[in-house]
Amino acid sequence: MAKTNPGRFFEDYTVGQVIDHAVPRTVSGGERALYHALYPARHALYSSDEFARASGLPASPIDDLAAFHVVFGKTVPDVSLNAVANLGYAEGRWLKPVYAGDTLRSTSEVIGLKQNSNGKTGVVYVRIKGINQNDEVVMEYVRWVMVRKNNIDAPAPEAVVPDLKQVLSVEDLVIPEGLDFSNYDFTLAGEPHRWGDYEVGETIDHVDGVTIEEAEHMIATRLWQNTAKVHFDLTFRPDGRLIYGGHVISMARALSFNGLANAQMIVGLNGGAHANPCFAGDTVKCWTEVLDKAETGAPGVGAIRLRLVATKGGEPFVLKGENGKYDPNVLLDLDYWALMPM
Template identity: 75%
Template structure:
């Protein structure tokens, strides 16, 4: 039978609650991924840029950027979870457990923890908890995400609806601090800004000022780099307007890099509490970002604090702080709403 050996991806009716999926193709990461990441995004975090700076902060060397680990593990899941996705809807309960170093090999597996068919009978939402491990079996990160997936057989019966109960915020006491991390002798001049955690206030909004116009070529390089094969990012014939949807992780990394201007010392992501891709992003959009300080907490590491931030990516300038309309719906210029914990000098 023609095409019997090819993979058309899973549809909503193909998932089963409790199913564990081992994702194919382990990925060894190296300095090449770091160089390409820093070419794609204006990322300048000192710990992820300099072995010497990282060693002065108690680490063995400069680890890979946190989002390199996230994108790599995420990419492993796409052929099994979101190849036929309409949209990636959100994230929760993400924790970074072990830094990823050049030479590490990452593998991923996911468990289906929720299913809910939509009222139109044509799509449904699949909830998965994904884990990424390194070659030693160490847990690198885990997270929950939920995806709207098409049905192939519209007559397939709807499963019993199960929506997981997810924590709104990762408890700061549960944050995993990299072994040896010490900001006691942190060099603010080399890091790029003088601001420590005590210089910020809960409720403060920071307009990161800068903007980057998204290009199709760069987005396509990013999706290939992370081996993300979701059709909506590759195939311009899927939409009537012929436009490819920009990969949400590309927007996350762009906004995170832009946040350097005002948050240069927010060095390491240790958790993602929640996130939503509020509106689609397309080539030609100019992405800007603003952040809101949501909370602060101490950690057990010397000189290291944890700060909870809301990172918002927008495609219009001059609206820092505006998020939703009076009905509670995201404003049309909001691309990303990401709630996360970072490590920062006290």
């Protein structure tokens, strides 16, 4: 009897199926140190306990995307071990900050299935929840992934494509308890620009770039315990080792500090697409478009909706061609809500 896990294939999923993922993880300051070593991450709220306390939090949380990666990584052996590609995200909400000492585990519910016309793959939609040691949901999001079939002759399931919100409203966002930017220190944060300085429709070229190194990508992917074969085994992608999409997300978010240093916390993920594959040697740059702004009711805290676009070349502010398809240089198109001092 085989004791190894070949992973699930498309025909192994059913709508309504709930999967409790293995290996809970207790996070520590080590995750923060490694996260900041892998990316040029330097938002003050995630770097300094004192800055966080001055903002009404008990301590500096783990970076919002570091927590995202931990929760994501738990799901990979059950959801995307046999994936061809991770396709997109929607309805993402950060519900509680994650602090050093918290233990995270993940669950996924299958909410949609659709076999592709080639009959060899299908798209699986899952709603993922990250849960802490107190059984509190700290984040949730939907992602969809293209997964290979093991038995090509397995019948196609009834197609179910979930109806997902295109955009979270500000009322959907959860502001961390106690967060207060009334006495925000712009000098320590690194830039003077506050919520009122940004205009809807404004675009920001973040200027800086980082060349993706294969070794760093593999360290990051192992750090988050992401076991997807396409990131490690070249026989699955002879054209190159596919860079984990989350690595591109974190790289772009970190690069966006230059121009958005005060977009401190990500609290909502409206949508996201990995538009084109990223491989080692690609140089990631990014730009942002301001899509919306809203007041939150928390003291001194505004919400700002941003489109973060990561590229591997080409001109900034180019997203799609006349045919409506992503420009071949676009790696990531991410639509998110962040919190910023007013």
